[in-house]
Amino acid sequence: GLERSRVEEMIHAMQRAGAGSLQVISDFDMTLTRFAHNGRRVPTTHNILDNRLLISEDCAKKMKDLLNTYYPVEIDASRSTEEKLPHMVDWWTKVHELLIQQKIRKDLLAQAVKESTVMLRDGYKEFFDHLAEQQVPLLIFSAGVGDILEEVIQQNRVFHPNTHVISNYMDFDHAGVLQAFKGQLIHTFNKREGALRRAAGLTALQGRPNVLLLGDSLGDLTMADGVSEPENVLTIGFLNDQVEQRKESYVNSFDIVLVKDETMDVPNAVLRHIISGRDRK
Numbered sequence: 615g616l617e618r619s620r621v622e623e624m625i626h627a628m629q630r631a632g633a634g635s636l637q638v639i640s641d642f643d644m645t646l647t648r649f650a651h652n653g654r655r656v657p658t659t660h661n662i663l664d665n666r667l668l669i670s671e672d673c674a675k676k677m678k679d680l681l682n683t684y685y686p687v688e689i690d691a692s693r694s695t696e697e698k699l700p701h702m703v704d705w706w707t708k709v710h711e712l713l714i715q716q717k718i719r720k721d722l723l724a725q726a727v728k729e730s731t732v733m734l735r736d737g738y739k740e741f742f743d744h745l746a747e748q749q750v751p752l753l754i755f756s757a758g759v760g761d762i763l764e765e766v767i768q769q770n771r772v773f774h775p776n777t778h779v780i781s782n783y784m785d786f787d788h789a790g791v792l793q794a795f796k797g798q799l800i801h802t803f804n805k806r807e808g809a810l811r812r813a814a815g816l817t818a819l820q821g822r823p824n825v826l827l828l829g830d831s832l833g834d835l836t837m838a839d840g841v842s843e844p845e846n847v848l849t850i851g852f853l854n855d856q857v858e859q860r861k862e863s864y865v866n867s868f869d870i871v872l873v874k875d876e877t878m879d880v881p882n883a884v885l886r887h888i889i890s891g892r893d894r895k
């Protein structure tokens with residue numbers, strides 16, 4: 615018959631190896647969450663903090679100005695990752711400093727998530743539940759805010775025991791007031807360091823050489839760099855923004871590119887294939 619494509623071959627090999635050899639590594643903002651809904655942007659974990667319960671009008675304005683300055687740099691197809699790096703460090707550092715000045719209270723985070731318009735992609739429940747049922751570890755690797763991310767998946771009732779999170783976590787003082795961010799900063803383009811430093815040490819992920827990787831940024835491709843002796847790493851990229859400018863680089867870098875797709879349909883179909891053991895040829 616016809617020769618299988620590389621992607622088909624990989625899915626087939628992953629299916630033969632089964633759920634016990636698989637791990638899923640995913641970005642969070644705009645990968646597990648939607649990019650837009652009804653023509654409006656869905657907030658990232660950082661933007662969920664833009665709520666008067668947590669931060670002042672003035673701080674919100676400063677964060678917006680920073681977003682308007684640095685987000686275009688993050689997604690600029692004409693600049694290299696090396697060029698973008700220092701700008702990302704500046705962006706995250708400035709925003710975290712602003713947030714710390716606001717004396718954000720831990721006990722108000724859940725309310726801010728409830729009041730936000732954040733939405734996981736359509737089909738999220740099947741994605742999270744299926745992985746949990748099959749005991750396939752899910753590593754969520756996010757440059758967003760870990761405390762908010764956890765609250766989002768908690769409120770959607772999909773925070774299962776197979777889920778591991780590497781992200782920027784808030785450090786609260788004894789009174790529950792934000793005083794710092796924990797550990798080394800994670801931004802869009804230093805996930806490789808985090809993967810080597812943190813993901814490589816997670817015992818739940820060990821002995822699983824097949825990886826399904828989901829991301830929305832070229833920086834997300836390094837999230838699997840901590841996997842020792844990987845066999846098959848199938849990468850799916852969500853291309854949400856600046857589509858024409860970035861299409862070529864995404865197609866050259868990810869195995870599967872989903873353009874303005876707000877659903878988990880393709881990852882779910884791939885997982886059904888790999889995990890179910892159907893289609894044994």
Ligand SMILES: Nc1ccn([C@@H]2O[C@H](COP(=O)(O)O)[C@@H](O)[C@H]2O)c(=O)n1
Pocket residue numbers: 641642643644645658659660661681685688705706709755756757758801802831
């Ligand atoms: N102050 C900020 C900083 C970053 N962002 C966006 O969040 C995304 C990072 O999170 P991932 O889960 O995708 O790793 C990143 O792409 C930034 O655009 C923000 O909204 N505000």
